[in-house]
Amino acid sequence: xxxxxxxxxxxxxKIFLNGKYLGTVKMDVWTQKWTMDPIFxxxxxSEDKTKDKYISSYEAGKALVSVYQEKENFFRDPFEGIDSxxxxxxxxxxxx
Numbered sequence: 001x002x003x004x005x006x007x008x009x010x011x012x013x014k015i016f017l018n019g020k021y022l023g024t025v026k027m028d029v030w031t032q033k034w035t036m037d038p039i040f041x042x043x044x045x046s047e048d049k050t051k052d053k054y055i056s057s058y059e060a061g062k063a064l065v066s067v068y069q070e071k072e073n074f075f076r077d078p079f080e081g082i083d084s085x086x087x088x089x090x091x092x093x094x095x096x
Contacts, residue, residue: 001017001018001065002017002018002019003015003016003017003061003062003065004016004017004019005057005058005061008024010027011026011027011029012024012025012026012027013025013057013061015036015061015064015065017065017068021039022038022039022040022064022065022068023036023037023038023039023040023064024036024037025037025054025057025060025061025064027057028053031053033053033054033055034053034054034055034056034057034059034060035050035051035052035053035054035060036049036050036054036060036061036063036064036067037050038050038064038067038068040068040071041071042067042071043070043071049063049066049067050067
């Protein structure tokens, strides 16, 4: 997992994960707190994290990556990496 922070200016960083652009983290100059702005659609259960405020761009960027990984895991194929012969053996051995 390679997270890259690209500083656009002192209050804005672009966040990349393994070369894929995920969005930005921005600092509110009045509160000195950082928030995230993902470019991908966020689920309601993760939305609280997108509205949270963080004390550093690093923490906000890590949280952005975490939200992205939650989304990716949600849509992961549950049978990924399972050989078809393994599944066939399970169904062949099962009887009602």
